[in-house]
Amino acid sequence: MDSTLMKGLRVLETLARSDEPRGVSELARELELTRSNVHRTLQTLAAAGYARQGAAGTYECTLKLFELASSVMERxxxxxxxxxxxxxxxxxxxxxxxxxxxxxxxxxxxxxxxxxxxxxxxxxxxxxxxxxxxxxxxxxxxxxxxxxxxxxxxxxxxxxxxxxxxxxxxxxxxxxxxxxxxxxxxxxxxxxxxxxxxxxxxxxxxxxxxxxxxxxxxxxxxxxxxxxxxxxxxxxxxxxxxxxxxxxxxxxxxxxx
The missing domain is CATH 3.30.450.40 (GAF domain)
Incomplete structure (x- = not known):
């Protein structure tokens, strides 16, 4: 099992289910991961188009997840x-x-x-x-x-x-x-x-x-x-x-x- 991928998916899932943008430290505490690990993951998600950084360094999901889900739902x-x-x-x-x-x-x-x-x-x-x-x-x-x-x-x-x-x-x-x-x-x-x-x-x-x-x-x-x-x-x-x-x-x- 790829532990790095699993950690990244956990961050993405938590971000997707959040009602508001989340900070790095907050996510790190919730997921019991290091702050640097969460920060790198969020930067990668942002570079791939799945997340974006907002005010005060918080992150939220983009509509890319919805686009992927919509493609699945069409089938x-x-x-x-x-x-x-x-x-x-x-x-x-x-x-x-x-x-x-x-x-x-x-x-x-x-x-x-x-x-x-x-x-x-x-x-x-x-x-x-x-x-x-x-x-x-x-x-x-x-x-x-x-x-x-x-x-x-x-x-x-x-x-x-x-x-x-x-x-x-x-x-x-x-x-x-x-x-x-x-x-x-x-x-x-x-x-x-x-x-x-x-x-x-x-x-x-x-x-x-x-x-x-x-x-x-x-x-x-x-x-x-x-x-x-x-x-x-x-x-x-x-x-x-x-x-x-x-x-x-x-x-x-x-x-x-």
């Missing part, structure tokens, strides 16, 4: 197929709609449509969430083999709220229910005030491609999670899957090993 057909169905789901539920993909033990939000309501679930495109805590993540994890789940998670799972699933054993049990019902629910497991409902999107080969779901204040979402929202989300996932070439939704389930 993700699910985003194009999902867009009209996301809008229809948002209009029907009046809640925030997410399109998500699995990335290790987390989900990444590929796209979203914000709820028009003043009190709503807040998130950002490109943001991440622990997959075992959110409906979009559980919908995708339900398609992962038990062996792969064991590689992702230890026996005890990270806790976020009192309602977070606490063990891999309980997660496996819930994922079996998700496969049986065709949808997943978040009962305030990542943010205690936010609930959600999601279903998996599959491609022409019958493999999980992404998930689509609604999220919002738990007092609005939870009462509808087993009827109106469930049906709307499953129908959206089915329509997107069919556009991606899926002949039968949901597809036949593969072996869990």
């Amino acid at each position: 993700v057909d699910v985003k194009r197929c999902a867009e009209p169905h996301m809008r229809r789901l948002a209009e029907l539920t009046q809640e925030t709609v997410h399109l998500s993909m699995l990335s290790g033990a987390e989900v990444v939000y590929l796209d979203k449509i914000e709820s028009p309501q003043p009190v709503r679930a807040y998130s950002s495109i490109g943001g991440r969430a622990p997959a075992h805590c959110v409906a979009s993540g559980k919908a995708l994890l339900a398609e992962v083999s038990d062996a792969a789940l064991a590689e992702m998670f230890g026996p005890d799972l990270p806790q976020w709220t009192d309602r977070t699933i606490r063990t891999r054993e309980k997660l496996v049990t819930e994922l079996a229910t998700v496969r049986e019902s065709g949808y997943a629910v978040n009962h305030g497991e990542w943010r205690s005030s936010v609930g959600g409902v999601a279903a998996v999107i599959v491609n022409a080969a019958g493999r999980a491609e992404a998930s689509i779901g609604v999220s919002g204040p738990i007092e609005r979402v939870e009462p509808k999670s087993d009827d109106a929202y469930r049906d709307a989300v499953i129908e959206a996932a089915r329509a997107i899957s069919q556009e991606m070439g899926c002949a039968a939704y949901p597809p036949p389930r593969a072996s869990r090993s």
Whole structure:
């Protein structure tokens, strides 16, 4: 492993996720690197066009990262197929709609449509969430083999709220229910005030491609999670899957090993 490259990527990722320009000393403390190491890395990133130096010696990312990400996103057909169905789901539920993909033990939000309501679930495109805590993540994890789940998670799972699933054993049990019902629910497991409902999107080969779901204040979402929202989300996932070439939704389930 190239340690210099890894350090550089850590600096770039931290800078990209920062809400404001960052100073060399501040980044060095946060990343537990030497000030000279961080300074050299930032100078290299600036020379390559990924960062720029601002006032008082602080640094921020340029749009070059966005340009690269946009090129990747253009190759993700699910985003194009999902867009009209996301809008229809948002209009029907009046809640925030997410399109998500699995990335290790987390989900990444590929796209979203914000709820028009003043009190709503807040998130950002490109943001991440622990997959075992959110409906979009559980919908995708339900398609992962038990062996792969064991590689992702230890026996005890990270806790976020009192309602977070606490063990891999309980997660496996819930994922079996998700496969049986065709949808997943978040009962305030990542943010205690936010609930959600999601279903998996599959491609022409019958493999999980992404998930689509609604999220919002738990007092609005939870009462509808087993009827109106469930049906709307499953129908959206089915329509997107069919556009991606899926002949039968949901597809036949593969072996869990």
